[in-house]
């Protein structure tokens with residue numbers, strides 16, 4: 001049993017109270033026993049938003065020196081580029097080289113951009129829709145456009161598709177990636193299937209680590225659409241939670257070897273490395289795709305924020321520097337994941353039909369409730385002041401036909417808060433089962 005204070009006192013303004021206040025308050029802990037029933041949990045009057053996988057204030061503090069770097073180290077890049085000025089639409093050369101180290105790519109094939117990789121994915125799809133990919137007609141002029149969406153998946157990928165009118169075709173997700181038999185069957189005859197969302201390492205939210213076999217099959221896919229693309233979102237490439245630093249094969253090389261040199265568009269960012277709203281986002285792809293990107297980007301912007309790129313390169317230095325920082329993130333994150341899983345084991349271990357994964361990296365835990373219970377669990381948690389990701393969010397169009405999947409994001413709350421929250425989630429789920 002663990003003890004924790006009344007969170008209504010701790011978080012009087014909800015999670016939006018200043019981190020400093022929340023930390024001070026969380027020192028006044030250890031006065032109350034863990035709630036044993038949903039009613040007891042509700043009486044705590046918690047105010048906590050766990051709907052998104054955000055880094056905690058402590059994680060953001062790890063890179064405080066990055067922000068100090070800004071004004072002190074000068075504006076001129078290694079090659080004498082004045083980073084205050086316009087230009088360099090593909091990014092600062094040393095930022096591209098840094099990205100190349102991170103992504104095991106050639107710097108000429110890497111673009112260093114603004115802060116958000118999601119923005120790059122959005123733009124890549126917009127360019128493909130409006131202008132077409134190299135040597136192909138715009139997707140919007142080819143009739144219906146569809147993307148394969150391994151499920152459960154990332155809700156913001158699905159939001160982009162929905163906003164652009166791209167039909168989403170769900171594909172079952174396994175622990176080693178999407179069900180490739182289904183993928184192969186779907187792309188083989190249907191030229192309207194233009195691509196697939198991929199999260200090769202520690203997928204959001206299943207934690208899947210895609211196997212070599214899966215990745216090899218994706219590179220070699222015989223797709224009816226000659227302009228088929230892999231939207232390769234490597235968001236959690238360095239976000240290990242265990243001693244094993246898992247890696248995945250180089251998709252750009254594999255595609256090239258399979259005769260599909262332009263197939264992979266690789267995205268990554270430093271959002272969950274340094275600061276979530278101000279990192280660097282990278283795109284890596286074939287030389288032809290980088291040229292395509294540059295052509296359309298030239299219309300969109302006169303260049304990215306090179307000052308931010310410069311200070312990142314100075315602060316992180318190289319891949320080793322980044323990995324050292326990621327080890328510090330792990331020290332903060334791992335206990336939170338362990339606490340959630342231990343709480344689920346204690347409170348849900350005996351409930352038939354309930355399961356969860358134990359991710360080895362990334363930002364999420366998937367909790368599977370018996371059919372028909374996920375929405376009710378989220379609603380009950382919300383009634384008790386705990387905001388979770390909406391049930392169904394990890395499915396295209398928000399439609400989880402089984403109403404069974406819950407995405408748990410343990411990163412932002414303190415360890416005490418997340419432990420109590422896990423308890424609240426488990427009690428809400430048990431209550432949802434009783435209510436059936």
Ligand SMILES: Cc1ncc(COP(=O)(O)O)c(C=O)c1O
Nearest residue numbers: 116117118154204233235269271
């Ligand atoms: C799989 C995945 N891709 C992309 C992002 C967002 O990345 P960025 O901050 O670079 O836009 C997230 C954030 O949670 C994510 O989980």
